[in-house]
Amino acid sequence: MIELNDDKCMHCGACVGACPANAIYLNEVILDFNDDCTDCGLCVRACPVGALSLIRTRGLKVPAATA
Ligand code: SF4
Numbered sequence: 001m002i003e004l005n006d007d008k009c010m011h012c013g014a015c016v017g018a019c020p021a022n023a024i025y026l027n028e029v030i031l032d033f034n035d036d037c038t039d040c041g042l043c044v045r046a047c048p049v050g051a052l053s054l055i056r057t058r059g060l061k062v063p064a065a066t067a
Pocket residue numbers: 002018019020021022023024033036037038039040041042043044
């Protein structure tokens with residue numbers, strides 16, 4: 001999943017153009033992501049100001065509850 005730092009984003013659209021899954025939406029107010037995101041990380045590399053980061057949430061093991 002992608003995390004956006006709103007304070008850094010300047011709405012340049014570079015990440016939108018870099019996304020092969022068309023998972024990023026940008027308008028004058030918001031930048032948002034849909035469920036088509038494959039966590040490929042291309043948008044993170046495309047962002048010139050480092051506003052995006054990839055958070056790995058898949059494959060994490062949930063610790064078993066201890067009694
Ligand atoms: S991680 Fe890949 S698929 Fe997901 S929004 Fe960024 S470029 Fe698109």
